[in-house]
Amino acid sequence: MKAIVCDKYGSPDLLELKEIKKPIPAENQVLVKVHAASLNFGNLVLLKGKPFLARFAFGLTRPKYSIPGGDIAGTVEAVGKDIKQFQVGDEVFGDLSVCGWGGFAEYVSVPEFALALKPANISFEEAAATPMAGVTALQGLRDKGKIKSGQKVLIYGASGGVGTFAVQIAKSFEAEVTGVCSPRNVEILRSIGADHILDYTKEDFTQSEEYYDLILGVNGSNVISAYKRVLKPNGNFVHVGGSESQLFQTLFLGPIISMTGSKKICNLLQRANQKDLNYLKELLESGKVKPIIDKRYKLSEITEAFKYFQEGHAQGKVVITV
CATH class of the missing domain: 3.40.50.720 (NAD(P)-binding Rossmann-like Domain)
Known part of the structure; x- marks a missing residue:
């Protein structure tokens, strides 16, 4: 599969689109085929290693997580035997910031607590713009x-x-x-x-x-x-x-x-959790909340997406279509 990989702290120019091995879900994981992801401030911290205090969580000398990307939306491709909430074919969205990141890729394996069912009335891109x-x-x-x-x-x-x-x-x-x-x-x-x-x-x-x-x-x-x-x-x-x-x-x-x-x-230090994700799902389904998307980029355009995002002038969210 294709994924964005970054093995050292620095600028968006360090982000590389590489061919890597497709993950196999563990017994307590869900394999998601990613359709869309989005950028957040946490992605910049993970890329740059700044502020320095963040390195105690992300790795002191190099990124602990080589594939960035927290927010995702996609389709369940496979499930481990211990998974109870989801099944193959479910459309889901979630925040991977508490379970290893890895969203800027064609597939990612995650624990079910990081996911919720995607509202049927919004697109994968809108869903990916929402979690964090x-x-x-x-x-x-x-x-x-x-x-x-x-x-x-x-x-x-x-x-x-x-x-x-x-x-x-x-x-x-x-x-x-x-x-x-x-x-x-x-x-x-x-x-x-x-x-x-x-x-x-x-x-x-x-x-x-x-x-x-x-x-x-x-x-x-x-x-x-x-x-x-x-x-x-x-x-x-x-x-x-x-x-x-x-x-x-x-x-x-x-x-x-x-x-x-x-x-x-x-x-506020945001804490990703499934309960709040489901609360947002209800707001999205009711139409009380609608994600605002500024720009869309392809996975291969990730460097340009980060450069635009770090300027700090995005109107709403910057989304990556995988």
């Missing part, structure tokens, strides 16, 4: 942010992969959603139901007189004190992504701020 970004948005809003109906929620970086899911998931909780984005992305946010849209080149939400119950920081470099200023009492700021300085402020200053006042500042 969708679960990240869900856990940030529901688990860390404690979102409730009627709350005022602001999503900074609302037009990217996680952001577009966050807007729609927040609306499914019946929140009043404000999305912050660049001028080119205003129409995307309008199309997915944002109640208010702020163009950050014209409006600085941190200096406004609007206050929020929950702020999800998906991308940005604002100082933590700026977010804190526009939080309501008992409000929550959840850092999902952004500059390294913002991450370190959240990690080290967040606990102090949270202990000394009613406003809470925290960081």
